[in-house]
Amino acid sequence: MINFDNVTKVYPNQNRPALQHCNVAVEKGEFVFLVGPSGSGKSTFLRLVLKEERPSQGHVYVAGKDLNKLNNWKVPHLRRRIGCVFQDFRLLPNKNVFENVAFALEVIGKPRRFITKVVPEVIDLVGLEGKQHRMPDELSGGEQQRVAIARAFVNRPMILLADEPTGNIDPATSIGIMKVLDRINRTGTTVVMATHDAAIVDAFRKRVVELEDGRVVRDQSRGVYGQAY
Amino acid sequence: MRMHFVLQEIWIGLRRNLTMTISLVVTVAIAMALFGTGMLIRKQVDGSKSYWYDKVEVSIFLCVAKSTANPDCKKKDASQAEKDLLQSKLKSLANVKSVVYENQQEAFTRFQGNFAKTPGFVNATKVGDIPDSFRVGLKDAKKFGDVISVAENMRGVDQVVNERELLDKLFKILNGLQWAALFLAMIQVFAAILLIGNTVRLSAFNRRRETGIMRLVGASNMYIQLPFILEGAIAGLVGGLIAAVLLVGSKILLIGQLEASLQLTTKLSWTQVGGVIIFSIAVGVLLCAGASFLTLRRYLKI
Numbered sequence: 001m002i003n004f005d006n007v008t009k010v011y012p013n014q015n016r017p018a019l020q021h022c023n024v025a026v027e028k029g030e031f032v033f034l035v036g037p038s039g040s041g042k043s044t045f046l047r048l049v050l051k052e053e054r055p056s057q058g059h060v061y062v063a064g065k066d067l068n069k070l071n072n073w074k075v076p077h078l079r080r081r082i083g084c085v086f087q088d089f090r091l092l093p094n095k096n097v098f099e100n101v102a103f104a105l106e107v108i109g110k111p112r113r114f115i116t117k118v119v120p121e122v123i124d125l126v127g128l129e130g131k132q133h134r135m136p137d138e139l140s141g142g143e144q145q146r147v148a149i150a151r152a153f154v155n156r157p158m159i160l161l162a163d164e165p166t167g168n169i170d171p172a173t174s175i176g177i178m179k180v181l182d183r184i185n186r187t188g189t190t191v192v193m194a195t196h197d198a199a200i201v202d203a204f205r206k207r208v209v210e211l212e213d214g215r216v217v218r219d220q221s222r223g224v225y226g227q228a229y
Numbered sequence: 230m231r232m233h234f235v236l237q238e239i240w241i242g243l244r245r246n247l248t249m250t251i252s253l254v255v256t257v258a259i260a261m262a263l264f265g266t267g268m269l270i271r272k273q274v275d276g277s278k279s280y281w282y283d284k285v286e287v288s289i290f291l292c293v294a295k296s297t298a299n300p301d302c303k304k305k306d307a308s309q310a311e312k313d314l315l316q317s318k319l320k321s322l323a324n325v326k327s328v329v330y331e332n333q334q335e336a337f338t339r340f341q342g343n344f345a346k347t348p349g350f351v352n353a354t355k356v357g358d359i360p361d362s363f364r365v366g367l368k369d370a371k372k373f374g375d376v377i378s379v380a381e382n383m384r385g386v387d388q389v390v391n392e393r394e395l396l397d398k399l400f401k402i403l404n405g406l407q408w409a410a411l412f413l414a415m416i417q418v419f420a421a422i423l424l425i426g427n428t429v430r431l432s433a434f435n436r437r438r439e440t441g442i443m444r445l446v447g448a449s450n451m452y453i454q455l456p457f458i459l460e461g462a463i464a465g466l467v468g469g470l471i472a473a474v475l476l477v478g479s480k481i482l483l484i485g486q487l488e489a490s491l492q493l494t495t496k497l498s499w500t501q502v503g504g505v506i507i508f509s510i511a512v513g514v515l516l517c518a519g520a521s522f523l524t525l526r527r528y529l530k531i
Contacts, residue, residue: 050445073450080447092438103439106234107448155446 001159001190002026002049007058009044009214017056018044020214026192028158031185033201034194035225036211042194045211046161049192050082051075063158080108083152083160083189087167089144091136097123097147098132104151118154126150126180142173146180153184160184162193166200174200198225238439238456239463245435249428250464256424257468257513260417262475265509266483267410269476272505273484273497274403281396285370289315289363289380290388293333299387307361307385315383319365322375327366333357360387403487418516425461425520432457433528440529454529458521465517469510476506 002025009019019041026032034042047053048060051067060067062078070078091100101119123132126146136144145165152160162181166174178200185191195201201208201224208223209216218226243250291312292302312330319328331339336359344350365376373391380389433440443453480502488497 076444076447076449078447079445082447084445090438090442092442103442104446106231107443107446107452109231109449109452112231151442151446 001028001030001063002192003059003061004045004048005059005061007048007055007060009041009048009053010056017214019048019055019211022058022211022214022216024209024216024219026190028190029185029188031182031191031204031206032193033204033206033208033223033225034192034211035196035201035208036217038196040211041214042211043163044214046084046163046192046194049159049161050084051078076108080155081158083155083157085145085148085152085160085162085165087164089136089141089148089168091144091147091151093136096133096135097128097139097150100136100147101150101154104154108155119150122150122154123147125153125183127176140173141169142176145169145177149177149180149184153189157189159190159192162191162195164195164197165193166195166197171197171199175203178204201225235452235456235459238436239459242432242436242456242460243463246428246432246460249424249431250460253421253424253428253464253517254468254471256417256421257465257517258471258475260414260421261469261472261509261513262479263410263414263417264512265472265476265505266479267407267414268505268508269480269484269497269502270403270407270410272501273487274400274407276497278396278400282370282393285367285391285393285396287365287367287373287376287380288390288392289319289365289386290360290390291362292385292387293357293360295357302385302387307387311383311385315380315385316363318379318383319363319376322379324368324372325365325376326368327364329364329366331362331364333359333361336361421516422520425464425517426524428464429457429461429521429524430528432460433525454522454525457525457529458518461517461521462514465514466510468517469513472509472513473506476502476509 004022004024007019007022008017010017022041022045024045034045036042044053048055048067049062051060051070054068063081065078067078092103095103098119101122102115105115105118120132123129126149128143128146128150131139131143134143136147139147145168149160149165160181165181166177169177174197181191181193182204205222205224207221208218208225210218210220210226291307292299292305294302294304294306316328316330319325333356337354337356340354340359341351363380365380367373367376370393373393377389377391380386440453480497480499484497
């Protein structure tokens with residue numbers, strides 16, 4: 001599903017590469033934790049999958065397609081098949097829960113009828129039934145992240161990327177968020193989650209890819225976060 | 230494409246940027262009004278030129294004992310023999326269409342008619358003050374040279390006046406007016422482009438959350454850019470409509486005044502004014518949409 005073939009990424013005006021000779025293959029339906037300290041290249045990894053950045057060397061394949069060869073005008077179609085969740089939720093403050101989730105479908109031109117059918121289903125799936133008309137500032141952090149997950153998942157992507165989704169949330173609430181991500185993973189969606197949260201990684205026992213200074217230093221199925229942190 | 234959604238985005242964008250939008254509208258309106266005025270003057274000049282150049286005559290004023298200052302006349306009226314000779318010479322020229330003799334009485338009557346509004350001037354003038362003349366119509370108004378050189382060398386001729394030269398002076402002034410209007414319009418257009426740049430930049434900044442999410446969920450570039458471009462186009466359209474009102478005003482006030490005071494018999498038709506208005510609105514809309522598009526390429530990451 002996602003395949004990094006000897007990928008190196010050097011940002012302009014920086015000597016140290018953000019990723020170096022990185023080889024990672026993620027199969028369809030997997031749940032992968034991407035761990036490592038700040039600046040180890042986790043976010044760069046996710047940005048490369050979205051084609052927000054191009055690799056300096058090597059190839060990134062998503063769903064069998066080489067992103068280096070993907071035309072710029074086809075990038076939106078790639079992103080429609082990838083959902084994204086961030087630490088800071090990125091909700092629109094002037095839209096309620098329903099509208100925030102519906103926004104993702106509106107801007108790719110889905111018909112109104114489809115939206116009114118699908119959005120409530122997803123809102124129920126992430127455990128926000130009955131809160132469709134709340135505004136983001138009326139929700140707790142955990143609930144806001146659920147809205148963000150609903151928005152990322154509403155178009156049924158084949159991949160869900162999560163960049164420290166529990167970074168702004170207390171541990172107890174994080175478990176709930178992880179359960180939602182796990183539920184999404186069980187529907188066959190590949191999930192890649194970058195995180196700092198050792199407790200969560202240890203509790204879930206999924207595949208762990210550890211990055212350090214842009215290199216893959218560990219790739220373990222059913223791994224734990226690690227010793228040093 | 231869901232039009233409702235795009236319209237909603239445009240409305241939000243315009244409302245958030247209200248002051249910038251207003252200044253943009255005003256600038257575009259003035260630019261397009263000046264631009265249109267320049268074009269109206271152009272059309273007026275072109276219309277008048279073709280109308281007048283066909284009717285242009287060379288007037289040959291004959292010596293009158295009382296009023297001529299020309300020493301060649303030797304303080305004598307032109308004699309009948311001199312007049313006959315002049316007339317037959319003129320008629321023999323290839324480019325001459327018609328030769329009409331206007332005697333002093335007729336010249337005075339025409340003078341009275343032309344200056345009917347200033348009776349003091351007319352009352353101070355008597356028959357005989359206005360010289361009699363030959364009015365020579367030309368087949369080709371541009372080839373007046375031989376008529377003038379023949380007439381100037383004849384006895385009994387006081388003065389040769391080529392009306393075309395007088396008209397050319399008038400048209401020069403109108404041309405200058407036209408270029409002044411177009412020049413000011415250019416400056417305004419330049420200001421408008423900079424303003425659009427700033428407006429779009431602000432707009433892109435205000436909506437960075439929305440556009441960021443749109444990018445992430447895979448909205449097409451057109452979907453992301455269209456609200457911005459239409460925002461510019463709408464501002465251009467409103468500016469153009471205000472310019473249309475100003476142009477109607479300038480047709481009535483400026484051109485209308487010109488027509489009345491200069492007795493330009495060719496009136497600018499409302500169809501022509503309508504054409505100019507439509508053209509300036511189109512230019513305004515395209516200018517704004519184009520400038521928005523170009524700025525977007527810089528400030529909106531796709």
